[in-house]
Amino acid sequence: MNSQSIESPTSVQWVEIDPERAGQRIDNFLLASLKGVPRSRIYRMLRKGEVRVNKGRVKATYRLIAGDSVRIPPVRTAEVPENLPPSDRVLRLIEESILMEGKGFLILNKPSGIAVHGGSGLSYGVIEAIRALRPEADFLELVHRLDRDTSGCLIIAKRRSVLRELHSLLRTGGMDKRYLALVKGKWRGGEKRVDAPLLKNTLRSGERVVKVSEEGKTALSIFRPVATFESATLVEVVLKTGRTHQIRVHAASIGHPVAGDEKYGDEAFNRELREMGLKRLFLHARFLAFRLPELEGDVRVEAPLPPELETFLERLKSP
Numbered sequence: 001m002n003s004q005s006i007e008s009p010t011s012v013q014w015v016e017i018d019p020e021r022a023g024q025r026i027d028n029f030l031l032a033s034l035k036g037v038p039r040s041r042i043y044r045m046l047r048k049g050e051v052r053v054n055k056g057r058v059k060a061t062y063r064l065i066a067g068d069s070v071r072i073p074p075v076r077t078a079e080v081p082e083n084l085p086p087s088d089r090v091l092r093l094i095e096e097s098i099l100m101e102g103k104g105f106l107i108l109n110k111p112s113g114i115a116v117h118g119g120s121g122l123s124y125g126v127i128e129a130i131r132a133l134r135p136e137a138d139f140l141e142l143v144h145r146l147d148r149d150t151s152g153c154l155i156i157a158k159r160r161s162v163l164r165e166l167h168s169l170l171r172t173g174g175m176d177k178r179y180l181a182l183v184k185g186k187w188r189g190g191e192k193r194v195d196a197p198l199l200k201n202t203l204r205s206g207e208r209v210v211k212v213s214e215e216g217k218t219a220l221s222i223f224r225p226v227a228t229f230e231s232a233t234l235v236e237v238v239l240k241t242g243r244t245h246q247i248r249v250h251a252a253s254i255g256h257p258v259a260g261d262e263k264y265g266d267e268a269f270n271r272e273l274r275e276m277g278l279k280r281l282f283l284h285a286r287f288l289a290f291r292l293p294e295l296e297g298d299v300r301v302e303a304p305l306p307p308e309l310e311t312f313l314e315r316l317k318s319p
Contacts, residue, residue: 012073016070017064017065018066020160022066026053026063027061029070034072034075036118093111097109099153100301105166106156107301108156109304110150112148139160147281152286153286173240174291175290178238178286180236181237184232193222194220195219196250198210199213223235231269247283260274278312284306287300287303
């Protein structure tokens, strides 16, 4: 059976992994293969052992090996919502957001409010829009993720080999990723390194919640103040690891939650800024730099701060 695309099965199916799929995490493989099945359903299948690899249970982080035999359990058609294609407005927005495109990848300035992929009640995300814009492309996959409300630099791989190389850079710290965030309070001192392990939990609803815990995975963020206002500070954040919600949880853990963060933020602070006109999470992936062996020179991309965030900063500067 071709492992590149799997119809939602009504009976158990076994899929043999070919070399092109090797190295991919099992959760990402299932999300890409079982189009339209909610993310929460995918993780539930893994937790319950409904999905098997070589007849054994595996965790969501398991990376597939060529020759692996994957058991795909039955998924009722009723569980798969009818996906609506991205609207022309969204397609134009994504097309206009592309900052750089090469032979093996493209980088876009993801707009806030658009998820990186469909699922969990969403018909589409950035990757579905890119695939609609590039119907002739044989391969288009997310290299990393940004939260739905976070804007900025997002990489899409156009080759499996490039995806592997970029994943390797992410794992080994070979990619320079920098963000801008507006956080609560006046910053005291200069650079702060937050080296606090993060533990990810998935609630029954499928919602992901992350907390600082010694049981979690290593996570390191470096915060540098850029501008200070009456009740907030603009900081640059350099990520040395790429954990889920890392910046938001680390910022909250040191008493400087990110503005507009409804999950980990400060409700009163958010309300104050909302009344001043902030309508979104103030977190923006502003810069990416990396080197690929098959490319000449370094790749350096900067995503300009969205106009609504620039305008809000000007408002904070006003007396």
